[in-house]
Amino acid sequence: MRQHPSSRITPAGPVAMDPVPCTTPTIGAIMTFDPHHVMARLAVQRTIFHSEADFQHALAWQIQCEHPDARVRLHTRPTREIRLDLLVHLDGVRIAIELKHLAAAFSGVVAGENFELLNQAAQDIARHDVIKDVVRLERLVADGLADVGWSVTLSNDHTFWRPARKVDPIDAAFRLHEGRQLSGTLGWAANAGKGTTVKRDVPHVLAGHYQCNWRDYSTVIDSSGRPRDFRYLCFAVAGVPRVPGSRLAETPVVAPAPRLTAVTARDEILEAARTLANRSADKTFSVHEIVDQLRRQGSRYAENTVRTHVVSRMCVNAPDHHATVFADLERVGAGRYRLV
Numbered sequence: 001m002r003q004h005p006s007s008r009i010t011p012a013g014p015v016a017m018d019p020v021p022c023t024t025p026t027i028g029a030i031m032t033f034d035p036h037h038v039m040a041r042l043a044v045q046r047t048i049f050h051s052e053a054d055f056q057h058a059l060a061w062q063i064q065c066e067h068p069d070a071r072v073r074l075h076t077r078p079t080r081e082i083r084l085d086l087l088v089h090l091d092g093v094r095i096a097i098e099l100k101h102l103a104a105a106f107s108g109v110v111a112g113e114n115f116e117l118l119n120q121a122a123q124d125i126a127r128h129d130v131i132k133d134v135v136r137l138e139r140l141v142a143d144g145l146a147d148v149g150w151s152v153t154l155s156n157d158h159t160f161w162r163p164a165r166k167v168d169p170i171d172a173a174f175r176l177h178e179g180r181q182l183s184g185t186l187g188w189a190a191n192a193g194k195g196t197t198v199k200r201d202v203p204h205v206l207a208g209h210y211q212c213n214w215r216d217y218s219t220v221i222d223s224s225g226r227p228r229d230f231r232y233l234c235f236a237v238a239g240v241p242r243v244p245g246s247r248l249a250e251t252p253v254v255a256p257a258p259r260l261t262a263v264t265a266r267d268e269i270l271e272a273a274r275t276l277a278n279r280s281a282d283k284t285f286s287v288h289e290i291v292d293q294l295r296r297q298g299s300r301y302a303e304n305t306v307r308t309h310v311v312s313r314m315c316v317n318a319p320d321h322h323a324t325v326f327a328d329l330e331r332v333g334a335g336r337y338r339l340v
Contacts, residue, residue, distance in 0.1 A: 033090055033093070033095055033148075035097075035150050035152060035234055036215065036234065037066070038059070038062055038063055038066055039059075039152070039215075039232060039234075040300075041062060041066065042059060042062040043217050043218050044300055045058075045062070046058050047110060047111070047217075047218035047220050047230070048106070048110050048115055048117075048218065048220050048230065049101060050115060050117070051101065052099065052100065052101035054101075055099060055101045055154060056074060056085055056099050057074070059086070059097075059099065059152075060072045060074055060086055063086075063088055067088075067090055069090075069091075070088055070089060070090040071088070071089040071090075072086065072087075072088050072089075073086065073087040073088075074086060078096070078140055078145040078146070079143075079145070082136060082139075082140065084097075084098065084136075084140070085097055085098050085099045086098075086099065087146070093147045093148065094145070094146045094147045094148075095146065095148055095149070095150065096137055096140050096141070096146035096150070096237075097149070097150045097151075097152065098133035098134075098136065098137060098149070098150075098151050098152070099152050099153075099154075100126070100129070100130055100133065100151075100152070100154070100155075101154050101155070102120060102123075102126050102153060102154070102155035102157055102160060103117040103118065103119070103120050103155070103156060103157065104117070104119055104120075104155070104156050104157035104158075105117060105118060106156060106220075106222055106228055107222060107223045108222040108223045108228075109223070110220050110221075117156075120157075123157065123159055123160065123171075124169070124170060124171035124174070124196060125196065125200065126160075127171050127174035127176050128171065128188075128200055128204075129200075130151065130153050130174075130176060130233075131174055131186060131204050131206070132200075132204060133151045134149075134151050134182075134204075134206060134208075134210065134237055135204050135205065135206060137149030137150075137151060137237040138206070138207050138208060138237055138238075141237065141238060142207075148236070148237065148238065149236075149237030149238075150234060150235070150236060150237065151234065151235040151237060152233070152234050153176075153232060153233040153234075154217060154232045155230065155231060155232070155233075156228055156229060156230045156231075158229075160176050160177070160214075160233075161176070161177055161212075161214040161233070161325075162177055162178070162325075163175070163177045164177070168189065169189070170188055170189040170191060170192040170193075170196065171188065171189070171192075172189060173186040173187055173189075174186060174204075176212050176233060177212060178212060178213070178214050178325075179211070179212060179213075180211070180212040181209065181210070181211050181212075182206060182210040182211075182212070183206050183208070184205070184206060185204070185205050185206075186203060186204045186205075186206065187203030188201070208237065208238060210235045212233060213233070213234075214231045214232065214233050215231060215232055215233075215234070215264050216229070216230075216231055216264040216265045216266060216305075217229075217230040217231055217232045218230045218305070219265075219302070219304060219305040219308050221304065227304060227305075227308040229308070265301045265305055265306065266309060266313075266314060266326060266328070268294055268297065268301065269290060269294070269306060269309055269310060269314065269328075270328060270339075271297065272290050272293035272294050272297060272299075273290060273328075273329065273337075273339055274339065275293055276289055276290065276293055277339055282338075283338050283339070284332055284333070284336045284337060284338045285336070285337060285338070286335050286336060286337070287306070287307055287310050287311065287335065287337070288335075290306060290310055291303050291306050291307070294306060310329060310337060311331075313325045313326060314326045314327075314328040314329045315328075315329045315330065315331055315337070316328075316330050317330055317331055318331070327340055
């Protein structure tokens with residue numbers, strides 16, 4: 001369903017509202033919106049989505065719940081050429097948000113609901129389009145159509161946060177793996193085929209500098225009993241000053257980064273591990289002890305998420321080494337672990 005640009009999101013659908021007058025935002029007002037906090041709260045309600053549209057509506061409603069006075073718009077057109085996923089008016093600040101839901105195949109029942117996600121493939125084009133969103137947000141802020149922008153990409157496809165296996169992939173400039181720095185002019189490799197670059201052959205020019213820091217979103221179990229991780233990538237986008245004869249200036253004007261209040265499963269597990277290591281004579285602990293400690297800490301993460309992190313994603317000598325993402329823990333005996 002297409003959302004009217006002057007409507008407010010509600011569980012039942014859009015409600016017509018008066019236009020929101022633009023005011024000069026303050027840094028304090030910009031920092032009142034923390035997408036990481038919103039994503040953490042959303043993960044409690046929704047661990048998986050059927051589609052990008054499903055993700056968009058759920059996030060819009062979560063923002064409305066977090067900020068009842070905000071005015072949230074879906075699918076607006078700030079200009080004739082640009083269609084924006086979300087526009088949020090909060091405390092006099094216009095927040096432009098672009099979303100991506102990049103799915104690998106998944107089949108399973110989650111919270112009593114059946115999910116059948118198809119493998120979207122074409123990861124090279126998807127990476128290109130994520131960066132295209134960032135360029136679009138930079139221009140919206142530069143043109144005075146938004147005060148700050150956020151790009152949020154949610155995926156269960158590990159190829160997005162892991163480095164490329166090929167030495168020279170055609171989308172090397174667009175890679176989004178953990179720790180990657182994005183800046184400057186980014187384009188396809190010379191050997192990229194026309195089937196890939198058609199309508200995407202103009203290089204992207206980023207005014208700002210962005211680091212890829214993927215965060216844990218959720219872990220769900222598929223129909224074969226395997227845990228499947230969803231992670232998200234978030235870029236804070238600031239505008240650039242307008243100069244005569246140029247749409248974008250070379251030096252970005254970067255607003256202070258919003259304070260990040262949400263913590264990941266990895267953060268909480270490491271905190272619990274340090275606490276347990278300090279109590280133990282041999283500095284070791286079990287998965288069960290980690291789970292119990294997290295409950296005492298008031299963690300919101302499910303036990304299966306914690307176990308998957310400890311025995312696989314955070315363990316340097318896990319049986320399936322391909323599942324390891326962080327070198328945080330080492331298995332030292334039957335069911336015993338220690339910090340690396």
